[in-house]
Amino acid sequence: MSGRFIGLGGWHDSAVAGVTAVLLLTLAACSGGSSSTGTSGSTGVTTTTPTPVNNVQPVIMDYGPLVNGQYVGFNNVLYTTVTICVPGTTTCQSIDHVLVDTGSTGLRIPASLVTLNLPFMTDASNNPIGNCVQYADTTYQWGPIVKVDVQMAGEVASSVPIQIAGPTNFAAVPASCSAGGTPAQTVTDLGANGLLGVGLFRQDCGSACAVGTPRAVYFTCPASGCVATSVSLTAQLQNPVWLFPQDNNGLSIILPQVGATGAVSLSGSMIFGIGTQTDNALGGAQAQAADDVGTFTTTFNGIAYPGSFIDSGSDGYFFLNSTITGLPNCASNSDADGFYCPTSPVSFTAINTGPNPKGSGVAVSTNVAFSIANALPLIDSTSVVFNNIGGPNPGSFDWGLPFFLGRTVFIGIEGQSSSAGTGPYWAY
């Protein structure tokens, strides 16, 4: 029950009633502190050299999955195909057009697509555990957790907790999860057959959900209704990459560049491991650590914006506002609502800065050049891959999918080491 805000009818009502600050948190216990990084070191010292496996997973951008004969994909969505299996068996199903999301952690599949017979994970009281994920647009996904083997390329992560999103045979969403928002957990809602969260972290929530005040992320769900609870790290949703027996210190995403009018499709690679095989060397990439919530500082026109992040699951460059950028917002009744619509393309440069993941204490800065064009004609075109659309994101930068075009972007997973240092870090 903690993690909820309890008000006396909301802000407008409080004004009517003459009551001012009406929002309170239910706080049941002392703080559990922030998420830990690297406290348990890398995943294990092995004395044998594993036989290399295929670590190259194809990724695509296209019109998305078909639903009733209609393509339901969105613009700038990166997809891959994931195979899930009943743990330890060859009873498997492949799911195409799963969205590759570096902004979240864990695999989430709409319940309607899951054909495997998978028991819901339960807690010590034998109550099923519910998992919640919220997104910035106040959509959410809610559902039980099951364990599957996750196969991509030649890699297998065994018994990985994943979320089954939106099943009908599960408890109703708790109010602290929906938070007044809207579910987005069908294929049509998502424009994808699920989300593969392969971000900077091992777990979606981490130690903050394992001890201390429970957050609105994990819930124990007896018949009387779901209540927020703490769950162990191993019971949380996992980034499957760090559970691979090898090539488990991170990954890279490699996508070609597109022209100013975009492209109708694109093919690239997601390569597992960093510096573990001949195909995943860092080369000249600059590594920058992120903090324990996955953010870093972007400097724009001399002003530092902490809380910035890189997110392949965002469909544009989202940064600051119209006043600071000088970019007009697209009309709110247009197809490009939520984007910028300058009359002609505008070029920008920003600087991303983070600590050196080697822990040297010397910050690493990288200039990033990008361009923003009028989103409306692009979005109304037949193309679905764009390197030059963006919109407002007050107070910070969300380096979305366009950032990945024409780049190799390395994602160093928390607590995992490579020649770049120890994650969480980005390198590009």
Add this chain to the structure above:
Amino acid sequence: MESVETDQSKFHAKRAVLERPDYTVHEITGDDGTLIREYVTPAGKVFGVSWTGPTIPDLTQLLGTYNAEFQSSVRSKRVRRSAVAVHNADLVVESSGHMRAFHGRAYLNSMLPNGVTEDVVQ
């Protein structure tokens, strides 16, 4: 205010009140790292709220019936999961962030005190 203090005690929330020349800021801090700010006119009316924290606070509590207007405006757009901004004639809501780190703010243009701009709602 008595009920606020009662609830504050009941729920062990930490609250700070910051006096400004033309308005008051009530800061409510939760030990999960969530920070809520309410911006209150001298007449005791809340003209803006902001939030930052690991999850999104319950907007039905925070925005009251204005959440219905916000959700309606958001749902008229395509689901994109990333930052969203609703700029209606009176109601403005901005929400951004990602797993572990969300922030947002909302205000009513009609209720901004004289001489106070929306920039104060942060």
